[in-house]
Amino acid sequence: MRLILLGPPGAGKGTQAQRLVERHGIVQLSTGDMLRAAVREGTPIGLRAKELMDRGDLVPDEVVAQIVADRVEAPDCVRGFILDGFPRTERQAELLEEILASKGLKIDVVIELVVDESALLGRIEKRARESAGNARADDTPEALKKRLDVYRAQTAPLSAHYERIGLLKKIDGMAAMDEVTAAVEEAIAESVA
Numbered sequence: 001m002r003l004i005l006l007g008p009p010g011a012g013k014g015t016q017a018q019r020l021v022e023r024h025g026i027v028q029l030s031t032g033d034m035l036r037a038a039v040r041e042g043t044p045i046g047l048r049a050k051e052l053m054d055r056g057d058l059v060p061d062e063v064v065a066q067i068v069a070d071r072v073e074a075p076d077c078v079r080g081f082i083l084d085g086f087p088r089t090e091r092q093a094e095l096l097e098e099i100l101a102s103k104g105l106k107i108d109v110v111i112e113l114v115v116d117e118s119a120l121l122g123r124i125e126k127r128a129r130e131s132a133g134n135a136r137a138d139d140t141p142e143a144l145k146k147r148l149d150v151y152r153a154q155t156a157p158l159s160a161h162y163e164r165i166g167l168l169k170k171i172d173g174m175a176a177m178d179e180v181t182a183a184v185e186e187a188i189a190e191s192v193a
């Protein structure tokens with residue numbers, strides 16, 4: 001099973017992805033996590049990405065797509081994967097289709113977590129407080145505002161794209177966490193059946 005989780009920062013993609021990993025034995029591919037690892041390790045990509053990420057800007061499409069292309073080759077992806085934070089632009093969606101097509105694969109379902117924007121700042125402030133010592137450099141009010149602007153302008157249009165090709169399932173991300181999980185499972189059952 002291969003799925004995409006779509007939704008703004010703070011929508012709960014990471015939490016839901018973690019639960020899918022446990023239930024379905026598939027892997028979570030978070031481009032944010034992969035880029036943060038590259039930054040920590042000081043790889044050439046990490047060095048280029050750090051400043052963009054800290055500001056809340058996107059890392060170039062081709063760079064992120066290459067990371068994903070390499071990652072999906074790994075043996076642990078054979079049973080499937082959850083893309084969390086990718087694709088984030090229309091170009092990335094195109095690149096993803098090329099990557100998967102070259103391997104004879106396709107996406108089964110795109111799940112969008114729909115949330116009120118007014119709730120996001122609070123959620124992210126909470127996350128920053130709870131991770132006190134190792135808070136993310138981009139969980140500041142300025143970077144968050146930028147991330148939301150970028151989401152609205154570049155990522156939100158993907159919802160219509162996936163709707164057009166019949167892959168989209170929208171879920172209320174404002175419901176309690178367990179209810180969201182149940183709705184995600186239902187959407188998967190309908191799509192993979």
Ligand SMILES: Nc1ncnc2c1ncn2[C@@H]1O[C@H](COP(=O)(O)OP(=O)(O)O)[C@@H](O)[C@H]1O
Nearest residue numbers: 009031032052053056057058059064085086088
């Ligand atoms: N697919 C992507 N394309 C470009 N940049 C990305 C991508 N995924 C992650 N990034 C970079 O990493 C940052 C953090 O991403 P992520 O952990 O997914 O955070 P969130 O969903 O909370 O905004 C983004 O603001 C961006 O700079």
